[in-house]
Amino acid sequence: MQLYRAHVLVCGGTGCVSSGSKKIEQALTDELAKQNIDKEVKIVETGCHGFCEMGPIVIVYPEGTFYCRVAVEDIPEIVSEHLVKGRIVQRLLFKAPVTEEQVPSYKEIAFYKKQQRVALRNCGHIDPEDIKEYIARDGYEALAKVLTGMTPNEVIEDMKKAGLRGRGGGGFSTGLKWEFASKSPGPKKYIICNADEGDPGAFMDRSVLEGDPHSVLEGMLIAAFAIGADEGYLYVRAEYPLAIKRLKVAIAQAEEMGLLGENIMGSGFSCRLHIKEGAGAFVCGEETALMASIEGSRGMPNPRPPFPAVKGLWEKPSNINNVETFANVPVIYLHGADKYASVGTEKSKGTKVFALTGKLRNTGLAEVPMGITLREIIFDIGGGIMDDKKFKAVQIGGPSGGCIPEQHLDTPVDYDSLTALGAMMGSGGLVVMDETSCMVDVAKFFLNFTQKESCGKCIPCREGTKRMLEILEKICDGNGVPEDITTLEQLGKVIKNTALCALGQSAPNPILSTLRYFRDEFEAHIYQKKCPAGVCTAMLEYKIVAENCKGCGACARVCPVGAITGEKKEAHTLDTSKCIKCGSCIEKCKFNAIVKG
Template sequence: MVYRSHVLICNGTGCTASKVPEIMARLEKALAEKGLEKEVKIVKTGCFGLCEKGPIMVVYPEGATYCHVAPDDIEEIVNEHLVKGRIVKRLLLGDKDVEDVAKSLDNVGFFNRQVRIALRNCGVINPEVIDEYIARDGYMALAKALTEMTPQQVIDEIKKSGLRGRGGGGFPTGMKWQFAANQVSDQKYVCCNADEGDPGAFMDRSILEGDPHSVIEAMAIAGYAIGANQGYIYVRAEYPIAVQRLQIAISQAREYGLLGKNIFGTDFSFDLDIRLGAGAFVCGEETALMTSIEGHRGEPRTRPPFPAVKGLWGKPTILNNVETYANIPVILLKGADWFNTIGTEKSKGTKVFAIGGKINNTGLVEIPMGMTLREVIYDIGGGIPKGKKFKAAQTGGPSGGCIPASHIDVPIDYDNLLELGSMMGSGGMIIMDEDNCMVDIAKFFLEFTVDESCGKCPPCRIGTKRMYEILDRITSGKGEEGDIEKLELLAENIKQSALCGLGQTAPNPVLSTIRYFRDEYEAHVKEHRCPAGVCRALLKYFIIPDKCKGCSLCSKKCPVGAISGEIKKPYVIDQNKCIKCGVCMDTCKFAAIEKK
């Protein structure tokens, strides 16, 4: 069935939460009323990446990209665009005056600087229809591997491509596969780490929601390469849409014989199962993840032996991240040499980042390795809201660190980020402006690791807790001389003695903020002052007498009656009563109140 128009609607988690189910229902109804259901096809897709502008809808053949679509806009889109062929300009993304909207999506700065490999099908295909994945050369790489290549040739190609783990560690994927392939065993396993836990990172969810078959295909290829016939996808139960689409995709692949026995008529058989995680951050650590799949409490164990030697149920196992797998089919089809042309010397290919925080275009972007932070923030991210000054970018989540404004022109790759005291991590990137307090940020991430520590080893269980207590003291104005040094000492000890990656990297946010923003820590400790004006306990609100008109508005709004004075004369805040809620500052029409 060929339709004259395709209407693509983002069904990712973000847009779904913004009334997409209602929009879909209204659209179906409106099309039926106009008798257009055989002419216009509605296509559910995964995330387009521009979550800030969601819900997103793209109408082909014109390629008109509508953003912030509301259920009430549907009637107009159907009547104007789908019936009369007139594009609804007020809903268009980007430059509304451009006559030729046919290429609008590709012409927007947010998209045209990206190189989409792992996200190649997200927002392009319907993830619940296997044929659409196949139309975009899906499962061709598996066919090529099984019929034209030996397992060793597959591993050699991945090694040559220089692909490194996209989940955080950055370990060369080909080497990992080689270790597992070299093991002699009656049973081996292929696992996928979809236990995405970094606050703010959601690229793995997006890939599973938008292109689940790319992961399935890559895991089958991995199975062929190392000699495994069973795989497990460990995904968190908090990703219901991703889990549902994975289940649909797996059953479709089985139906087509792309999973199961004698795939493509060869003697290779491979099947997949899903294991749901309960959402513990530590289960993203490889040994804890496998312990959890085995049905035990998710706690890490010492390495070596590494999973490639002794993994799931004691058998050789490879574990790769979702985004890593999504790269594999493309590498096999287009070749390692092509992949090598993208990226930097030691970091090949692309990386997906979830950009959040103080940035205009919040969303998901895939950039070639080696792009500078400046390009990401200003060209793709659209800059900092309200013209504020960029202060730092936090990468790597609770395991990473900050890149200060002075390093904004450093090319982003694995090694440069490590050198700066941060890390690539899974690709969360939180942009901070001058209003963010770095001590507060460090405290936020440390609080997360304290909560998520599994408790097996004391350095992580007790050490991070003590660090958190010191930070809490500093931010509430009770910092003592020597606190910063204590933090540094504790951090170094935890890094060296914690059992797993979670504990070993937990002090990173503190260490990197001390490294670049020591003056802010010192201001908190020595002067009991928060330079960014965030830490409430250290703030004081004042009325500037010259600016105060004596209108009494703040006095009326103050919830604790801390402001007093005479009409038409400057008012005063009683510091003993003030609870630092900031209501007076928001209320004042003359900007007569300042905090410091």
């Protein structure tokens, strides 16, 4: 067996690949050979570390040194300094945002400090294409325990005790879901993994599939055993090619090892798993639409009941959980349901992965215990607002979620508290907005998404979201009338009450929650014809502040429509009738002499 004195982990998640990690891996391979230590140092391509903002990420073990934003040019230095001489390359270490201090170790970085990684336990630490690395970290041990020592009922009871709730959005009790499917009679049942992650900005499921595919397979097998299924599907969106590739590798390796297929570990339990690639419809993340799509029909939701547990895929009892839920499953059986349930709040157990995006210093994936406050997530893990701007709102739960303002930041995060605030846990998308975001515009953005992705089956969603969007567009264009707010609220209520599926029922959330907390912004648009954040261009006017203008002419040169005129070294003037509000002049002006408002 070949032993290595050092392991260099190069992140191969999609985020880091797009910032160039493939080239780095190649450079590293070449450099190790050149310096003749390729027999002593092993390169491991891992899945996502979550801190994509800082990619490409390279971690050197045994020290656990965390290098970020590594470039190909840095490789010779890392090899000759660190790997040969043992001297850490200081300039590539992560710099703490406020103190500017360099942080050598992974675990010391504020972004990771408050995190508790359960679903992401292996992401970034193992080679996802090598089943042995998963097994080395107790992989498939939970399955072994379940298959050799537990009855399906005990498995379900443990899941109920652990209190895991669906991580895909609904937040339904996983144990109960399994129980329903298990009690449904019939010799043929299906286990389905929903990997049709589609919320804008959310990528935790992709990271798990790319970084730790076996944990999902193991979770599915345990669930299959619990409900009595012998076949399963992973419905993965086709826009995740790397995830699909790694899943295929994982399935092939597990089959070869005898951990998937006939008579798993000699227990008599058999289960086969297939991959079904989705064709890019957001609504296929809804379980009934997802099953329709697997069957080859148009992905449109069907009313429940009948629930999938009774009549699911091909009318057989089926159980659907999402990727993150399945990734949590092995941990529960490995360390016990009580241990799992010891983390979190009374009704929401365990941890949740959030995808941090927006105006934050540190963006990426963060897995935190339930009950942590939004303030901790945003200001401690996320490092606060970029450019020292003022926090305005955080949008949680994807397009079906809602916006939460400053005054609620200290609320402990769990399924129920977020719903009470008019948002929802959803899949865990977390978009932070600062004072430069217009809340009407934000609501419009999310509604535009749900509107385009509506399947068109039920009238409230298909026609209603279109009209809501039109009203928002009207308000943003400065043509809003006072009745618009009442219409939005009334229409929102009807859609919520009557739409067929969860996508439609939650489509008005972004509007209703912004109306709840930021009504003054809507009113400013409608009554004063002003956009307080300066986003809605129709209501803006560009002006030159004469005392600041030095007459350099930079603005006049860049203006595409010739709206700015003036003599050299004298204050210029701007013709608002010609101005198209493109903002080029503001960007060019060095003296803050052009303002919009």
